[in-house]
Amino acid sequence: MLGYTAVDLFCGCGGMTEGLRQAGFHVIAGIELDDNAASAYKMNHEDSTVLFHENILDVNTDDIAKLLKGEPLSLLAACPPCQGFSSLRRKNKKGAVNDPRNKLIHQFYRFADELRPITIMLENVPALSEYDDFKEVVKKLAGLGYSLDHQIVNVERYGVPQRRKRLVLLGSLLGNIQIKQGSNTLVTVRATIENLESPEDTSDPIHKIYPTHKEKIQRQIEITPHDGGSRSDLPEDYLLECHKKPGIGFKDVYGRLRWDSVSSTITGGCLNPSKGRFLHPVANRTLTAREAALLQTFPSNYRFPIDIRRSALALMIGNALPPEFCRQQAQSVKEHLDVIFMPDIFDKEKRSQIMRSVKNKGTKQELIIRELLCSLGFGQYRLSTSQLRCAPDIVYPGRKKAIFVNGCFWHGHDCQRGTLPSSNREFWEEKISNNKQRDNINYQEIESQGWSFLVIWQCEIKRKNMTNLEERIIIFMQS
Template sequence: MTYNAIDLFSGCGGMTEGLIRAGFHVIAAVEIDNYAAETYRANHAQHGVTLFETDIRQLESNRISELLNGEPLHLLAGCPPCQGFSSLRKKNKRRSSKDPRNSLILEYYRMVEELRPICIMLENVPGIENYTLFKRVFSQLKKLGYNPQYKVVNVADYGVPQRRKRLVMTGSLLGSITVPDGNSELRTVRDYIGNIESVEETTDPVHRRYPRHSDSVMERIRLTPVNGGSRRDLPDTYTLECHRKEGVGFNDVYGRLRWDDVSSTITGGCLNPSKGRFLHPEENRCITAREAALLQTFRRDYVFPNDIPLTNLALMIGNALPPVFCAAQSSNIRQRLDEVFMADIYDSDKRSEIMKKVKSKNTEPELFVRKLLTKLGYRYRLSTKELDCRPDIVFPSRKKVIFINGCFWHGHNCNRGHLPETNREFWTNKIQHNFERDQRNYEECIKKGWQYLVIWQCDIKISKSESLTKQLINFLQ
């Protein structure tokens, strides 16, 4: 079965790569950075992904929901910018709470609340767990019924040749999803870049991107012992003044990677040896942009723009999520979805019980219509004891109700109402059951002297606001 996913704060596409490897159909992604968006399009336009190259704070969720064509959103994944929570920022005595990007986690929550996916996944640096807004979002997700859980893990335990800690949060309307323990065999620097061609012989322009240094810096590099040497192995005369001070950290700067170990964390400074242990294990140079991308587990043929500044290229690669790690986390969620949606796992009663937990109230289309009614000056309620059925909007004094129906779940005869190609018998029976229930609800309204209006999801668009307004006024007057 095909499961739909959306990637928020996609960067150059590490999360999307992992989702695709896990078998998800990525419908849309959101990214504001021009270079990252260019890279994303170069690698994923052929997959039919719609990329919103915009500030997520300016993006209305209905623009995303329209792309689903009435089908459910199975997974909403995202990694809000994490620099404000990083341990490096704290070491530099910059308070994370002052970084304006920190509040973007609220945009992730907004999309969850309005799109109401079946499952959620958020990844970030470990420091976010102590942040006030993260705690607030975690609490709100509990109230929405997502049963969120999180765990701090090391990507090296999932087959990534890199020492990098991440916080992973998962949640589901189908019950809790535990973040899996990594149990992969250790993958090393040699496994990923040991056989790559030399920079002199390569035809890959990305593999030719690495910094050139002054003679004094090159001398330091040549004197650094191969396969793991560091600045502490150099004669005292080569110790920089800034490193002579008491309590100075950053011992890895100007250090070499080790062939048979994982690399240090690939950061946004990965193409600058003064930013960390980014020297090649034995050649007298920094690792190349391609080698950094491979250590992040991107495909060998992943496209990166070659006409952008080296610092921007390094930042894009270092900020990316390792696809192999994302694939492991996404596969865990897919397994949970299979347990629910594959016909031979649960009997019909159990599946029906689970599906009732999936979003049915306060959907984005319902909120859209409510805002429109408020703007028109109509007062309404969300329930009435006079009807056993549960309409979405009630006007008690007028004895009128409105049903807002999702095209997929209620079997509308439109493009959004088409059934998935896989597991078709299950979906046919499910939608038919919903259709019959709708008919009983409409009959109850008529018998009890109430008038009803059905508004379909495909008619709830900004572009159709004028016609929808006329429809509401005609019904209520």
């Protein structure tokens, strides 16, 4: 038993995974393309999580399914790249920036469609909710049977010492699910970083990372009032020439954080005072990389690579999801799952019945076969029947016919998709052998009750095979 399992798409340096793990999920896999982020992820999660360090377009969900060892995926979590939707990049533009990464949200749907997790969670910038790609994915997820809720929330209401708005989407095949609401208790900058030792005295290499500046910039920092001061408080002689021009926005740049408030949003420029309000409340420097990570709620011992450019490290930290926010949302999902899976709430038979109903929402292959049956005039099927102890995927009780839509790997088909992993060979041979034995028992039971059955393999459901598949179905249904 794997417990509650999760997969983290676009996992970055591991903010989502850290939150999921703290909530009690076993994150079996993460997917990340960026080299620096993948390096940080491995440093912290390689002990229990398989990292697919590649383009998500190239990841086959069958490889994820093998890690589940026959059990359902409890949660699919994702934070697709949001650069094209971010308000900073759009500035005053109404539409999203033309960025090919905008389309990656459709990979979230692909994984949900092919893995059919019990619950799903997506987090992103608020502006994503305005765009057609998001609306299309939401509509398609609802078509898969997910009950959905999506809202825009501020992470400062969830124990994160930072002002940061996020779009959250939750979905469940088990029924209604709601996004956890935050509280009015704020965690301040003071409570998060005041008691840290100085960068000069620390043994933490991440806490030593912050920029040095030319004399004029350093002097500007030194005379910026402590605890919330900004460039608007400076004499004109100390203003940069670019800041003297009328109509210049971004008033927070070269500003100090306030001790007894939350910080401004920690972005990818968090180690550069020209990118936002990232000066320490009283020290004459910017935040250190460790301070920025703590304001993102990473644990104090979370590891990051130190052999990369400072700007790359800042980008990694700023792009991460705050683990504490993810933990609270994941904890809410876990409580939703507990209602079904806690043994003192439902007995084994009832849970099995519920999971059968989840399965009957249909895998991608099953949905294709259902559509094909309808197009051939055989649309009066059912998804279950009390006449049989086993559970075919499609049944026609009046005709006494059953159809099984079998995944090649899990049912041991003699094809490329049915190839067993080279590692842990004995486990997989025993697992697949037991599945095949159970299949044969089911087929014998069906025939003993005067039914006939048709097995359709996953590898057969291809466009080039449709004519042959249609002929097989027609012969089976009319015989």
